[in-house]
Amino acid sequence: MTKKYLLKFGGRALGKPVLADCVLKTKARINILKADAEGNMLVKIPKSSEEKVLRFLRDEGVDVTEQKNVVEYDRERCIDCGLCTSLCPTGAFSLDAESTLVYNEDKCVLCGLCIDACPRRALSKPKF
Numbered sequence: 001m002t003k004k005y006l007l008k009f010g011g012r013a014l015g016k017p018v019l020a021d022c023v024l025k026t027k028a029r030i031n032i033l034k035a036d037a038e039g040n041m042l043v044k045i046p047k048s049s050e051e052k053v054l055r056f057l058r059d060e061g062v063d064v065t066e067q068k069n070v071v072e073y074d075r076e077r078c079i080d081c082g083l084c085t086s087l088c089p090t091g092a093f094s095l096d097a098e099s100t101l102v103y104n105e106d107k108c109v110l111c112g113l114c115i116d117a118c119p120r121r122a123l124s125k126p127k128f
């Protein structure tokens with residue numbers, strides 16, 4: 001599966017043609033999905049060239065994080081009420097033996113059902 005990565009161009013990565021150099025060096029077909037004025041860019045990197053692209057970008061000072069298409073969960077806000085567990089169609093949320101909420105983000109398909117239902121606003125869509 002092709003993964004998505006959030007690239008943050010700041011510090012020494014600013015003002016340089018880092019992405020162009022990366023494509024030239026790695027010959028990877030990087031797909032830009034989104035970009036904003038703050039220097040953030042969401043890209044898809046083909047699996048076959050993922051390792052060398054990530055190494056190149058990090059060496060050039062780009063902050064790289066994998067962007068998972070899953071709901072964001074704020075543990076600090078959560079009161080373990082369990083409402084999201086009854087709504088989630090994939091079982092991404094469950095309560096453990098101590099009635100503490102457990103989040104398995106690998107199961108989330110970002111359907112959004114839990115986001116509006118949470119009484120504590122502990123759940124949100126990815127920001128980028």
Ligand code: SF4
Nearest residue numbers: 078079081082084118
């Ligand atoms: S609905 Fe919100 S407060 Fe309740 S368990 Fe889920 S995340 Fe926590």
Ligand code: SF4
Nearest residue numbers: 088108109111112114
């Ligand atoms: S967004 Fe949908 S799939 Fe993901 S945790 Fe919430 S209800 Fe489950």
